[in-house]
Amino acid sequence: MMSLLAYRLFLDPMPVWDYWYLLIVPLCVAVAVVYKSMKCRSMSQVPLEAGAIVLWILGGFGAAAVGLMLLVNWLGKS
Amino acid sequence: MATDSRVSAVPAPLMAICGWLLPGAGYFLIGQIGRALGIGITIILLFVAGLLIGGVREIEVPGFNVDTGEKQMVTLVDPVTHRALLDSQNRPQTGWALEVSALGEIRDKPWSVPQVLAGPIAIASGVWSVHNAAADGQTMQIDPATGKLDVKTGKAPLGAISHARVNEIGSLYLSVAGLLNLMAIIDSTWRASHLSQKRKEAK
Numbered sequence: 001m002m003s004l005l006a007y008r009l010f011l012d013p014m015p016v017w018d019y020w021y022l023l024i025v026p027l028c029v030a031v032a033v034v035y036k037s038m039k040c041r042s043m044s045q046v047p048l049e050a051g052a053i054v055l056w057i058l059g060g061f062g063a064a065a066v067g068l069m070l071l072v073n074w075l076g077k078s
Numbered sequence: 079m080a081t082d083s084r085v086s087a088v089p090a091p092l093m094a095i096c097g098w099l100l101p102g103a104g105y106f107l108i109g110q111i112g113r114a115l116g117i118g119i120t121i122i123l124l125f126v127a128g129l130l131i132g133g134v135r136e137i138e139v140p141g142f143n144v145d146t147g148e149k150q151m152v153t154l155v156d157p158v159t160h161r162a163l164l165d166s167q168n169r170p171q172t173g174w175a176l177e178v179s180a181l182g183e184i185r186d187k188p189w190s191v192p193q194v195l196a197g198p199i200a201i202a203s204g205v206w207s208v209h210n211a212a213a214d215g216q217t218m219q220i221d222p223a224t225g226k227l228d229v230k231t232g233k234a235p236l237g238a239i240s241h242a243r244v245n246e247i248g249s250l251y252l253s254v255a256g257l258l259n260l261m262a263i264i265d266s267t268w269r270a271s272h273l274s275q276k277r278k279e280a281k
């Protein structure tokens with residue numbers, strides 16, 4: 001609450017320290033929309049195709065995170 | 079087709095420059111308005127989101143000190159002896175980092191390279207970043223005892239510098255926006271030349 005009161009748009013960093021990991025979602029959406037806008041023949045196909053690719057990217061990141069967590073845990077025990 | 083008639087009028091280098099000046103403008107010039115708006119608005123929103131997340135001072139402008147906003151000066155070194163060059167009063171000679179070693183300065187601030195690909199919006203943000211690093215702003219703190227906002231003028235930069243993940247993520251947003259614009263420039267230029275070629279073959 002205190003940090004929100006003193007926050008100045010663009011001059012201060014956003015107070016997102018506790019949920020920084022959620023910031024991957026808009027980044028993935030932007031990459032997917034631009035990529036699919038280039039690939040699709042018609043722009044009407046873009047929302048559906050971009051939505052699908054966003055899920056793929058987030059799923060891939062999630063799988064990589066779980067894989068790395070398991071690897072680190074295994075290396076820590078051995 | 080309307081698209082083909084427009085293509086012949088726009089040379090590829092001009093399209094690339096227009097695409098850099100305004101993200102998505104390359105598609106606009108070949109008549110693909112929907113694609114131009116979709117790509118352009120997304121890239122600009124991503125860039126603005128990056129500035130919002132990390133604050134404008136996350137942009138590190140080559141040639142300018144990140145902490146003070148002043149010109150980055152470096153000591154001049156003799157290329158043969160690798161010793162500092164001295165002036166008549168035996169003090170080390172200094173020069174502006176961008177003039178003395180432009181590549182070295184850019185190498186020290188590598189994020190600036192993809193960020194500038196987003197177009198003039200990146201250059202304007204860089205100017206804003208340097209301006210906000212100047213020490214003529216206000217410090218604002220909330221007194222934990224009284225809960226009141228304590229404002230002191232002067233001696234502090236206008237904008238706050240971000241650190242750790244917030245800085246990294248903000249810089250990533252800005253850089254991805256620039257790289258996506260590069261993709262858009264290449265794609266729109268390719269489309270223009272490809273359509274132009276098809277038109278010539280059809281004649």
